[in-house]
Amino acid sequence: MTSSRVTLADVAARAGVSTALVSVVMRDAPGASAATRERVREAAAELNYQPDRRARLLRSGRSRLLGVVFSVTDAFHGDLVTGLYNAAGAAGYEVTLSAVTPQRDERAAVASLLAERCEGLIVLSLESSTAELADLAARIPLVVLTRAVRSRAVDVVRNDDCGGLHLAVDHLVELGHRRIAHIDGGRSPAAAQRRRGYGEAMSRHGLDAQIRVITGGATEVEGAIAARALLDDPPTAVTVFNDRSATGLLEVARGAGLDVPGDLSVVGFDDDRLARLGYINLTTVGQDAAAITASAVARVADRIEGRPVDQREVVATPRLMVRGTTGPVKGLTSSPA
C-alpha cells in the first residue's frame, strides 16, 4: 500500500550498479554510458522511484528553492503565483508556497518557509512592518511585491500606479472627456500614487482636477457612496481607485438611470476577476503580473547568486484594458458637422 520507500539503493541494486551512478543518471549529469543510463532508468521506472528532494537538497547544500508568501483571499495573488511558477521554473528554481489565512499570519508563513531552507523569499502584500521586513531582508534574500516599502534595505517590485492613472486619463481625454473625476482609495500607499498620477495627467492636459475624495478604502460600498456624491453634478467620466470600488459605483450609477458609458465613462484599476466578468466588463488599468513576477524572480536570484543589484525598486508598466465602460463623450459622436 504505502510504497514511496524506494530509494536510490533499491534502484542501484535492481540495475546492478552503484548508487553514485544512479544519482548521476537521475540528475542527467555527465559520466554514465548510454547503456547504463537506459538500464538505470528502466529500473527506476519499474520501482516507481521518486527522488527524495529533501535528502538531495540536504546533501547538495543548495536548495534552489524560492519561498512565496501569498494571501488566499486576494484574487490578484493567484495571477502572481502563476507568474512566479513560470519565472522560477525558467530560472532553474523551485517554488514553495506558504499561505496567509485569517488564522495564519505573515510571521507564521515566513517562519515555515525559513524552516524549509528556502534560498530566497518573495512576499506578496504585507502586514509586516517595514522594520520586520528589513530584519528579514538582512537574513535572507527577499523581494517584496505589490507594495512600496519605506526602507532602502528591502528590494521591491511594484506596479507603476502613478503611470497607470496617466494611461486612464489619456484614454478618457482621447475620447473627448474634459470633466473627469477621480474616486480616491483612502490612505494606502497605492491610493496616494494613483491620486498623484491622476493629478499629473489632468494638469498635463490642462484640465481641472476635480478629485472626489472618499476616505476609508477600496470596497464596493465605498464606490457606491462615491457614486451618490457624484450624482448631483456628474462628470462625464471617472477614474476609480480600484475595480471593487468601481463595481459598486457602476451599480449605483446604473441604478440611478445613468447610461454607462453613454452618460458616464468609468475606468477601474487592477483588472481583477470581477472586471473581466462579461456583465461588468470594466475598462481598467491592468497590472502586468508576468513582468512583475519575472522581475521578482530575477531580482531574488541576483541576490542569491551574489550578483550586484543596481536599484532596490523595480517598477512595472501597467496596461490599459479597454472594455465596455468607456466611450466617447455624448454629443461628440453625434456631431458630424
Add this chain to the structure above:
Amino acid sequence: MTSSRVTLADVAARAGVSTALVSVVMRDAPGASAATRERVREAAAELNYQPDRRARLLRSGRSRLLGVVFSVTDAFHGDLVTGLYNAAGAAGYEVTLSAVTPQRDERAAVASLLAERCEGLIVLSLESSTAELADLAARIPLVVLTRAVRSRAVDVVRNDDCGGLHLAVDHLVELGHRRIAHIDGGRSPAAAQRRRGYGEAMSRHGLDAQIRVITGGATEVEGAIAARALLDDPPTAVTVFNDRSATGLLEVARGAGLDVPGDLSVVGFDDDRLARLGYINLTTVGQDAAAITASAVARVADRIEGRPVDQREVVATPRLMVRGTTGPVKGLTSSPA
C-alpha cells in the same frame, strides 16, 4: 548577510552541551533539566537558529507533511486551504501547497508533492481522470475534495449538494413561496445533485417542480440568459445552481424592473466572495469549509496511520446563509386580514 547556516552543532557548542540534548530541547521532548533547557533556548535565540525541517524529517523517517493541490483561480479553494491549515495543525501535521495554474497542471502539482515526500495528499477539484486518481491512491494516502469520484478506490469528502437544495427550498416555502423555479447548472456532477435535491424537496412539499434547464454551465452569462427566459412568466422565487449564475440573474432581473426580494426571491449556492459583497448580498447555500477540511485531514491521517476506514465517502452538511435576496411572498406580509 546570508546566515541561516546555523546548525544544531553551533547551538550545542554555544550552550556547552551535546547536539542530542539540543535536539531534545528543540522538540520539547522529555529528558532535559529545566536549567539546560533555558540555556539551550537562549543560545538558539542568540544565534537565530532555525531547525532544518528537511534534515529533521529525513532522519525521523516520517514527514508529517500533507500535500495539498489547489487551484489559484478558484475563490472557494482559498477557504478550503485556510481550513486545511487549521485542521492539519490541530492534528499535528504540516501542510505544503502545490498550485494548479494555467501553465501547471495537476500532474505536475502532484509530482512536486511526491518529491517532497508528503505522507498524504489532499487534492481540491480535479482535471485528473478517475483512473489516474485510483493509481495515485494506490501509491499514497489520498483524499479528493469538492467532487465526486466514480471509484471505490478513492476517498472523497464532498458537500451534500442535494441536501443544500432541500435547505433552500424549505426556506422559500417557509416564506410562503409556492412557485419556485430552479436554474440548472448543466452536466457537472454537482449540478445533477442540486437538481435532484430541488426535485425531492419540491415533491416533499407537494409542489410542482418547474425546473428551468439552462444547459452549459455555471457562469454569470448563463444566469443572465436564464433570467430572460424567466421574465415572461416569473415565479416568485428561484434557486440557482451557483452564486455566479445567480449574480448574472440578479443583474438582469433588477434591470428589468423586478424588485428583489419583493417580486422575486433568489437563492444561490456556494457562498462565494461575490455573494457576501454588500451590494449583492445573496442568500445562498454555503459549503462548510471547516467541516470538509476537518474530515479530509482526519481521513488522510487515518490512512497514514493505518487506522481502519469505514466509508470511502464523507458528505458534509451545508448551511443556508440567509441574506438580502429572499423575503416573504408579496401580499403575504401585507394581508393582516
Add this chain to the structure above:
DNA sequence: TTGAAAGCGCTAACAT
C-alpha cells in the same frame, strides 16, 4: 539528565 555514535537518502570527492 546527558553524551557518543549511527544513519536517514542523497551527492560530491576521490579512487579505480
Add this chain to the structure above:
DNA sequence: ATGTTAGCGCTTTCAA
C-alpha cells in the same frame, strides 16, 4: 565509465 567513501543536519538508540 564506474565504485568507494564521507558527510549534509538532524533524530535516535544506547551507554554513561
